[in-house]
Amino acid sequence: MTAGTSARDEIAISVRGLTKVFGKKRVVDDFDMDVPRGAIYGFLGPNGSGKTTTIRMMCGLLTPDGGEGQTLGYDIRTQAREIKEHVGYMTQKFSLYGDLTIRENLDFMARMYRMKQPRKVVDASLVHLGLEGRGDQLAGTLSGGWKQRLALAACMQHKPRLLLLDEPTAGVDPKARRDFWDEIRRLSKQGVTVLVSTHYMDEAIQCDYLSYIAYGKKLIEGPSSEIPAKVGLTTWRVSGPELTQLEDELLADPRVEQVARFGALLHVSSTDAEALDAVIAEQKTKNGTHKWQKKDAELEEAFIYLMATASDNFAGAAKEAAG
Numbered sequence: 214m215t216a217g218t219s220a221r222d223e224i225a226i227s228v229r230g231l232t233k234v235f236g237k238k239r240v241v242d243d244f245d246m247d248v249p250r251g252a253i254y255g256f257l258g259p260n261g262s263g264k265t266t267t268i269r270m271m272c273g274l275l276t277p278d279g280g281e282g283q284t285l286g287y288d289i290r291t292q293a294r295e296i297k298e299h300v301g302y303m304t305q306k307f308s309l310y311g312d313l314t315i316r317e318n319l320d321f322m323a324r325m326y327r328m329k330q331p332r333k334v335v336d337a338s339l340v341h342l343g344l345e346g347r348g349d350q351l352a353g354t355l356s357g358g359w360k361q362r363l364a365l366a367a368c369m370q371h372k373p374r375l376l377l378l379d380e381p382t383a384g385v386d387p388k389a390r391r392d393f394w395d396e397i398r399r400l401s402k403q404g405v406t407v408l409v410s411t412h413y414m415d416e417a418i419q420c421d422y423l424s425y426i427a428y429g430k431k432l433i434e435g436p437s438s439e440i441p442a443k444v445g446l447t448t449w450r451v452s453g454p455e456l457t458q459l460e461d462e463l464l465a466d467p468r469v470e471q472v473a474r475f476g477a478l479l480h481v482s483s484t485d486a487e488a489l490d491a492v493i494a495e496q497k498t499k500n501g502t503h504k505w506q507k508k509d510a511e512l513e514e515a516f517i518y519l520m521a522t523a524s525d526n527f528a529g530a531a532k533e534a535a536g
Contacts, residue, residue, distance in 0.1 A: 311353025
């Protein structure tokens with residue numbers, strides 16, 4: 214904490230008991246969260262788990278049915294307009310106008326936020342994008358990566374303090390993803406708080422903090438580096454011949470909770486370390502052609518485990534509801 218700031222100043226978003234109900238469905242259920250200022254905070258979970266609904270309530274875009282909180286110092290219930298003025302919102306689907314030029318799209322967004330001297334704002338955006346010579350090109354003719362960069366530039370023209378990204382790198386090539394996240398990290402260093410809704414691993418690993426949501430409830434949260442330990446997985450890495458056959462054999466063993474393929478390696482995991490160690494000892498005795506190495510579970514294993522167990526829970530919940 215720097216001189217002259219308080220703990221409150223260091224928190225961009227703080228909500229307690231956040232709840233949203235659509236019809237008879239409790240989409241978000243008693244949700245608590247504190248988001249540090251300038252953090253890149255990821256919301257993970259399967260489709261329909263309440264990620265986007267939660268973020269929209271915290272950003273003043275949706276009124277909660279229960280709970281309270283503040284975003285950027287504004288009350289989420291009574292000062293939604295003030296919050297919106299400081300939010301940049303980028304959706305997964307390209308939301309600008311394909312039949313307008315790049316310049317026209319940027320100009321529209323600048324005027325919507327009542328920017329002073331919008332022409333200068335747009336000119337600066339074009340230079341930052343590296344598109345100063347292509348302002349008259351129709352936005353719909355851009356590649357996926359350039360559309361993504363244009364959308365980010367458009368929602369950042371009013372210099373928001375909070376940026377909301379809804380699965381932002383879906384459908385773009387690896388280089389465009391790297392360039393995009395380089396820009397997000399630069400914005401974060403400048404103090405912009407970033408909320409990312411995703412169910413993609415390559416977006417999750419870019420986040421400083423993660424919260425895993427399933428069926429409206431927060432299951433786990435914390436700094437990204439601490440999530441694997443909180444899940445409690447023990448993992449062994451194995452290489453060697455006929456990994457597909459070995460994978461099938463391990464998956465058939467009830468003591469093994471997860472087997473994930475990473476290129477020419479299998480990562481074998483369980484929350485019961487003793488039982489998993491016994492499985493590995495048996496495999497070593499039975500077959501000496503594979504190389505086994507115990508490793509600390511990482512975010513990838515934790516992410517796969519959470520997604521799989523959440524899917525299982527969803528299937529059970531759906532069956533119970535149907536009954």
